[in-house]
Amino acid sequence: MTGAQFLVAKYVPDLIRNEPRNIGVIVWSEAGVEARFQGADKYGNFTSKNIPNFIQSPPAYKQWVKFWLSEVQKDKIEFIGAGKFAEKVSPDFVEALQTTGKGNYFLDKGGAVLETITEEKLPKLVDELFMTLVNDTPESTDEKYSTEFLEIQCEEVIQKTRLVKNKFFKKEGMTIQCPLATEVTEIIAFSYAIRNGAPVWLGQQVPLRKYPIERDRIIESAAWRFQAAIKYEFVKNKDRLAAFVCPTDAQMRDREVQKGLAILATQARVLNLSNREEAQAALDEIADIPVAEH
Amino acid sequence: MGARFVAMKIKIDAPFPMIKAMSFIMAGLFSLLAIGSRVAGNGVLYSYHASLRSIAKNNEVLKYCISNEFICAEIGRFIGLPIPPCGIVYAQDHAVKHWFASLNFNLTADDLPPVDPEQCVSVLPDLSTGLILFDIWIANPDRHRKNLSVDLAEKPPHMSIFDHSHALFGNTNGEGARRLNDLKDKLVISDGTVVGQNQQAQGVVISPPYLGILGGTGQNRHCLLDSLKTDDYFSKWYDRISSVPDYLIDDVCGGTVDLDMITALEASTAKAFLIDRRNNVRKLVNSNQSEFSGISQWRLTI
Numbered sequence: 001m002t003g004a005q006f007l008v009a010k011y012v013p014d015l016i017r018n019e020p021r022n023i024g025v026i027v028w029s030e031a032g033v034e035a036r037f038q039g040a041d042k043y044g045n046f047t048s049k050n051i052p053n054f055i056q057s058p059p060a061y062k063q064w065v066k067f068w069l070s071e072v073q074k075d076k077i078e079f080i081g082a083g084k085f086a087e088k089v090s091p092d093f094v095e096a097l098q099t100t101g102k103g104n105y106f107l108d109k110g111g112a113v114l115e116t117i118t119e120e121k122l123p124k125l126v127d128e129l130f131m132t133l134v135n136d137t138p139e140s141t142d143e144k145y146s147t148e149f150l151e152i153q154c155e156e157v158i159q160k161t162r163l164v165k166n167k168f169f170k171k172e173g174m175t176i177q178c179p180l181a182t183e184v185t186e187i188i189a190f191s192y193a194i195r196n197g198a199p200v201w202l203g204q205q206v207p208l209r210k211y212p213i214e215r216d217r218i219i220e221s222a223a224w225r226f227q228a229a230i231k232y233e234f235v236k237n238k239d240r241l242a243a244f245v246c247p248t249d250a251q252m253r254d255r256e257v258q259k260g261l262a263i264l265a266t267q268a269r270v271l272n273l274s275n276r277e278e279a280q281a282a283l284d285e286i287a288d289i290p291v292a293e294h
Numbered sequence: 295m296g297a298r299f300v301a302m303k304i305k306i307d308a309p310f311p312m313i314k315a316m317s318f319i320m321a322g323l324f325s326l327l328a329i330g331s332r333v334a335g336n337g338v339l340y341s342y343h344a345s346l347r348s349i350a351k352n353n354e355v356l357k358y359c360i361s362n363e364f365i366c367a368e369i370g371r372f373i374g375l376p377i378p379p380c381g382i383v384y385a386q387d388h389a390v391k392h393w394f395a396s397l398n399f400n401l402t403a404d405d406l407p408p409v410d411p412e413q414c415v416s417v418l419p420d421l422s423t424g425l426i427l428f429d430i431w432i433a434n435p436d437r438h439r440k441n442l443s444v445d446l447a448e449k450p451p452h453m454s455i456f457d458h459s460h461a462l463f464g465n466t467n468g469e470g471a472r473r474l475n476d477l478k479d480k481l482v483i484s485d486g487t488v489v490g491q492n493q494q495a496q497g498v499v500i501s502p503p504y505l506g507i508l509g510g511t512g513q514n515r516h517c518l519l520d521s522l523k524t525d526d527y528f529s530k531w532y533d534r535i536s537s538v539p540d541y542l543i544d545d546v547c548g549g550t551v552d553l554d555m556i557t558a559l560e561a562s563t564a565k566a567f568l569i570d571r572r573n574n575v576r577k578l579v580n581s582n583q584s585e586f587s588g589i590s591q592w593r594l595t596i
Contacts, residue, residue, distance in 0.1 A: 057404040059447035067407035080408055081438045083514050102440050103405025 004029035004117040005094050005109075006129055009037065009068065011061070012104040013054045021054055022134045024065070026072060026107065027126045028094045029117040033072040036130040037065040041210075041250065042123075044069045064105050071100060123256070127211045135211075145210040145248075153246045153273045154191075154205055161280050162287035168194045169287070174202065178232045188225050191244065196291045202229055203242040203271075203286075206264065212256055219260040226267035241268035242286065248274075350383065350393040351459065353555060358463035358470050360394040361550040365564065366432045366458035367396065368546045373534040375424055377455045382550070392553055399443075399454040408439035411521040415588075417451045418444065422518050423527035424534070425455060426483065429516055430578060431535055431571050433474070433482040434461035437516045462564055463556065470556065471563040478567065481578060483516035484585040520587045532576050543568045 009024035024037035036042060039051035044066050055061045071077055076085045079096045086096035098107045110133065117125055163169045174193035178186045192203035206222045209215040226241045235241060243264045251257040252274070264270050271279045330343035353359050360382060370377045380396035415422040429437050441457035463470030547565040550556055556564075571578070583592055 055404075060404040060406055060445075063446060064407045067410075070410075078439070080440050081436075081514060100408055100440075102408060105405055105407070 003115060004113040004122075004125060005091065006111060006113070007094060007097060007107040008110040008133055009035075010106055010108050011052075011055065012106075013056060015104055020106075020108075021052065023052065023055075023061075024068070025110065025126060025129045025133055026068065026097060027113075027117075027122065027129060028091070028097075029122055029125075030089060031117055031119040031122055033088060033093065034122055034126045035069055035072050036126050036134070037068070038134055040065050040069075042069075042126075043250075045250075068097075068100070068107075071097060124212055124216075127213050131211060131213065145208060147205070147207045150205050150207045150244065150246050150273075154244050157273055157276060157279050158283060161283040163283055166194065166287045168196050168200075168291045170195060174199065176202075176229060176232070176234045178228045186228070188228055190225065190229075192242075194286070194289055194291060196293065199234055200291055201240045201242070201286055201289050202226075202235055203244060204268075205244045208245055208247050208251055208257060208260070215257070215260060219263060223263055223267045226264075230267075238266075238268050240289070242282075243268045243270045244273060245270060246273040347398040348395040349398055349456075350395040352390045352393050354390055356459055356465050357467040358465070358556065359459045360392060360553075361556045361560075361564075362459050362462045362464075363394040363396075363457075364549060365546045365568075366434070366461050368549075369432070369538055369542065369568070370428055370455065370458075372538055372542060373424070373428065373531070375428055375455055376421065376453050382553070392555070396456060399456075406443040406445055409442050409444050409517065411439065411517050413446070414442075414444050414453070415518055415521045415523065417446070418453055419522070419524055420527045420530070421453050422522055423525075424531045425453075426516060426518055426522060427528070427531045427535060427575060427579070429461070429483050430481060431568070431575050432458060432461040433477050433480075433567075433571070434458055435482050436460035436514055437483065437518070438514045439517045442517070462567070463560065471560050474563050474567040478570065479578070481582040481585060483519060484582065519585060522586060523588045525586075525589055525592050528576075528579070535572055535575055538572055540569060543572070 005028050007026045007028075008022050009026065010020040011023045012018055012020045024035060026033065026035040034042070039061075040046050046062055046065075051058050051061055074088065076087045077093065077096045078085055078099075080099040082099070086092035094109075098109070101107050110129070113125060115121075158164060170193045171191070174190045174195070175187050176190070176199070178188060180186050190199075190202045191205040193199045194201040204222050204225060206218060209218060222243055226238065226243070229235050229241060230237065245261065245264070247257055247261070261270055269282065271282050273279050327345040327347050330345070333341040333343060351359050351363060356362075363380070364382055367377050367380045371379070378396045378399050380394065383393050383395045385391055385393055425437070425442065428434075436457070436459075441455075443454045443456075445452045445454075459465065462474065464473040466473070543565055547561045547568065548558075551558055551561050579586075583589070
């Protein structure tokens with residue numbers, strides 16, 4: 001197993017000015033080939049508003065992205081104009097891909113990653129390169145994956161539950177102080193709590209970002225918070241902790257997201273706000289958690 | 295020789311403000327760079343000076359580039375293939391004076407990706423057939439997925455055909471007439487897996503270059519040749535090719551002689567070649583039916 005090579009897909013808005021812009025990345029490794037393009041998910045579904053505004057012809061752009069995504073799926077591709085082919089498992093595949101460029105769309109050699117790339121690591125590497133080299137749209141502007149979107153979903157569901165009438169339910173200012181070492185105390189904030197002084201239940205919003213690297217980081221951070229809350233005995237068990245998530249339909253089918261949700265479920269109740277009825281019922285149960293009155 | 299983008303200044307007869315110029319055959323819409331002042335004088339009512347976006351090539355590297363492009367584009371357009379309108383243009387202030395310029399068919403100047411042959415013959419079987427027969431006629435051994443484009447976003451999908459710089463006289467300077475004589479009875483579009491043009495660049499000795507090591511024509515196998523599944527449209531295109539008049543072939547073959555791009559002998563050789571193949575393209579195909587690997591059954595009367 002060797003390292004990976006990557007190509008940067010570029011677009012030249014004006015061929016006379018010749019000022020290329022990065023629009024995507026394609027990563028080749030012996031474990032496989034993957035690509036990401038601006039405005040499209042890895043399956044080639046487009047979000048029109050995210051097609052870069054410097055693209056003159058969105059229909060042509062979509063055809064290019066679909067073309068490249070289909071090329072990287074093939075077991076062998078042609079060196080166009082040379083009458084020979086390159087197998088996907090061969091590093092020549094990268095050079096053959098480069099022959100597909102034409103006019104204001106082309107693939108430029110980006111570089112190599114020396115680390116061994118396994119099938120499992122490949123998607124993360126592609127995302128990392130994409131975010132570093134291409135993506136200039138802040139994640140938060142991608143509505144469905146944003147913190148703001150999740151916040152709104154949470155609010156809408158909570159408003160329909162008995163939690164709103166629970167005087168011990170707090171939506172802000174909830175922190176726990178975890179004594180990690182003798183002189184090290186970590187202050188951990190949570191999105192929600194039921195408390196009368198000490199918390200009896202804690203809830204945390206966990207926005208499921210579009211790109212795995214950031215999404216995994218957020219999930220790990222949330223899992224660690226929940227773990228700390230139990231370890232330092234702020235709550236009794238994982239039934240007194242809740243992770244608020246709102247996955248998209250595509251995310252629900254994504255094995256990586258499913259894995260992330262499974263990790264969260266080992267530490268807390270996972271409240272899936274995409275399923276409003278179930279989420280409301282769970283929150284109504286949570287609203288009934290007894291709180292000691294002073 | 296790499297193509298360059300240039301602006302062609304022409305006069306259009308169209309009401310202002312019009313941002314697209316309509317070609318006079320089915321080649322579609324072309325990109326207009328700018329509209330200037332009104333044209334003064336009688337007979338030019340509602341006419342404006344305009345600049346069009348075009349792509350231009352010269353003879354600096356390939357001696358026959360302009361002649362090949364000019365002749366092929368003119369006869370190709372005559373039979374109704376979507377080849378952009380073009381012409382030989384003069385660049386007064388440039389070191390290279392003569393260029394072949396063809397209008398840019400990309401309205402936004404955005405190129406389309408390489409053609410998927412299966413998809414191309416599936417959505418445009420008629421034009422795909424016409425293109426294959428045309429390439430046989432002009433002895434074009436260089437039809438690959440990037441010198442033809444199909445815009446699938448258009449309804450119906452729109453094909454554009456370009457780049458004939460390696461056809462007819464070929465790409466070997468001084469060997470034009472010889473190539474035409476040598477390829478007289480050859481299909482030409484079926485070779486390429488062994489001897490490609492890039493092998494010349496890699497230093498592989500091929501003599502003569504257009505024949506190649508295994509007696510081929512020296513370049514790519516036609517990108518649509520193995521994908522075409524039907525002979526439904528062959529008769530139509532045979533008719534169109536055979537209807538091209540001698541005078542047109544005569545005129546276009548002689549068109550670049552006065553510009554010293556080809557000799558009179560080369561022009562007459564090209565004329566004889568095109569007329570002979572025009573008359574025999576059906577026979578040439580029939581004797582090479584096995585090369586059309588996607589067509590499993592041929593009708594008897596084509």
